[in-house]
Amino acid sequence: MTIQPTMDAFWMPYSSNKNFKSKPRLLASAKDMHCYDMDGRKLLDATSGLWCSNGGHCREPIVRAIQEQAAVLDFAPTFHLGHPSVFEFSERLATYFPDELNSVFLTNSGSEADDSALKMALAYHKIRGNGGKQLLVGRERGYHGVGFGGMSVGGIVKNRLWFGNQMLRVDHLPHTHNPQKNGFSRGIPEHGGESYADALQQIIALHDASTIAAVIVEPVSGSAGVLPPPQGYLKRLREICSANDILLIYDEVITAFGRLGKKTAAEYFGVTPDMITFAKGVTSGCAPLGGVLVRDDIRQTFIDAAQEKEIDFFHGYTYSGHPLSVAAGRGALNLYEEEGLMERIDSEGLSAYFEEAIHSLRDCPNVKDIRNIGFMGAVELESIPGKVGDRAFNIFERCFHEKDIMMRVTGDTLAFSPPLIAEKSHLDEIFDKTREALRDYQ
Numbered sequence: 001m002t003i004q005p006t007m008d009a010f011w012m013p014y015s016s017n018k019n020f021k022s023k024p025r026l027l028a029s030a031k032d033m034h035c036y037d038m039d040g041r042k043l044l045d046a047t048s049g050l051w052c053s054n055g056g057h058c059r060e061p062i063v064r065a066i067q068e069q070a071a072v073l074d075f076a077p078t079f080h081l082g083h084p085s086v087f088e089f090s091e092r093l094a095t096y097f098p099d100e101l102n103s104v105f106l107t108n109s110g111s112e113a114d115d116s117a118l119k120m121a122l123a124y125h126k127i128r129g130n131g132g133k134q135l136l137v138g139r140e141r142g143y144h145g146v147g148f149g150g151m152s153v154g155g156i157v158k159n160r161l162w163f164g165n166q167m168l169r170v171d172h173l174p175h176t177h178n179p180q181k182n183g184f185s186r187g188i189p190e191h192g193g194e195s196y197a198d199a200l201q202q203i204i205a206l207h208d209a210s211t212i213a214a215v216i217v218e219p220v221s222g223s224a225g226v227l228p229p230p231q232g233y234l235k236r237l238r239e240i241c242s243a244n245d246i247l248l249i250y251d252e253v254i255t256a257f258g259r260l261g262k263k264t265a266a267e268y269f270g271v272t273p274d275m276i277t278f279a280k281g282v283t284s285g286c287a288p289l290g291g292v293l294v295r296d297d298i299r300q301t302f303i304d305a306a307q308e309k310e311i312d313f314f315h316g317y318t319y320s321g322h323p324l325s326v327a328a329g330r331g332a333l334n335l336y337e338e339e340g341l342m343e344r345i346d347s348e349g350l351s352a353y354f355e356e357a358i359h360s361l362r363d364c365p366n367v368k369d370i371r372n373i374g375f376m377g378a379v380e381l382e383s384i385p386g387k388v389g390d391r392a393f394n395i396f397e398r399c400f401h402e403k404d405i406m407m408r409v410t411g412d413t414l415a416f417s418p419p420l421i422a423e424k425s426h427l428d429e430i431f432d433k434t435r436e437a438l439r440d441y442q
């Protein structure tokens with residue numbers, strides 16, 4: 001038995017420290033679809049780490065790119081200085097996003113990407129003489145990271161409750177989940193799309209378009225339990241935003257880089273926003289990197305407004321475009337392209353297989369709803385009265401310790417987002433063992 005480290009000092013993020021430290025779940029190494037614990041036990045990764053290891057673990061092109069870069073240029077500032085690879089990488093990254101979005105702003109995380117996009121939206125209107133446009137609109141059950149901006153537009157109550165609730169002027173659209181009409185939906189739900197989007201008209205009627213800077217939504221809510229948007233929803237939001245000079249921001253921290261079988265959700269849904277935030281899959285989880293893809297004319301507005309030697313956007317991070325993160329991103333894009341990972345879940349029938357497999361759990365005990373799109377899926381369970389979250393957490397824990405499966409849990413929902421290299425046999429194993437767990441641990 002391997003000796004475990006002492007665990008007093010590290011305050012684990014977004015965790016029950018009490019629960020973890022009483023029976024730790026430590027990962028010592030990883031390769032492809034699997035992680036290994038301290039005793040070498042092999043666990044199947046059904047959740048791409050934390051929605052990020054899209055290319056699987058410890059893949060050679062990414063490992064090599066990071067190692068080589070570390071030996072050549074460890075750091076270069078990007079404030080008034082630069083290094084070639086960040087410019088080359090940004091050009092290449094832009095080709096993954098819709099044609100209109102070619103300007104790339106880099107951050108270290110999804111939270112920073114979201115806060116950066118919100119700041120851009122506020123400043124953009126101000127530069128154009130519309131300084132009254134200061135209100136930001138998010139959506140109930142939305143997750144946009146943990147910065148004060150992202151938290152304020154976010155719509156998950158526990159993420160806001162302790163922290164002053166909201167720091168900015170914000171309002172929220174209703175969430176789009178309607179289990180009565182769209183329960184057990186496969187892919188895009190049928191009902192309610194335009195009417196949920198029309199709620200933006202009410203927000204405009206209440207505050208006036210002259211005060212609203214931007215709307216930010218996840219095209220598919222991830223952290224709130226995989227909520228695909230109903231038919232027509234994003235198109236209608238786009239129309240209302242365009243008609244009112246309101247910027248539309250997609251938070252694609254989870255959905256970009258192949259999660260839906262396309263490069264982005266914008267491509268999947270055929271609706272282009274004004275900005276897209278990304279993180280996670282851009283390096284396949286191998287180094288911290290995030291950013292914002294911005295419409296060219298939005299960036300140009302900032303550049304045109306600045307004097308020759310003046311800073312055009314008063315915002316940035318020491319590690320924006322860090323050479324090691326950029327190398328990891330370059331390695332990830334190489335891997336995605338070499339193995340066709342942005343397309344394979346559709347071209348090889350894997351997303352359809354995933355859909356069948358997850359919906360086969362419908363008759364298991366306590367299953368309340370099942371939803372899926374691309375390689376994202378959720379199994380929502382009936383809560384134990386007075387103990388919301390306990391049932392799903394028990395399944396998560398037991399699956400880790402007894403069934404060798406790593407999944408994600410959020411409230412009473414089990415979430416699945418396997419790496420894009422998964423084979424049908426991996427999907428069988430994930431859902432067969434989850435079925436056993438749902439039956440065994442009621």
Ligand SMILES: Cc1ncc(COP(=O)(O)O)c(C=O)c1O
Pocket residue numbers: 108109110111112114143144145146218222223251252253254279280290
């Ligand atoms: C949609 C979305 N936005 C933002 C974030 C925050 O990203 P990070 O944890 O890298 O700050 C996440 C993280 O899960 C996310 O799912």
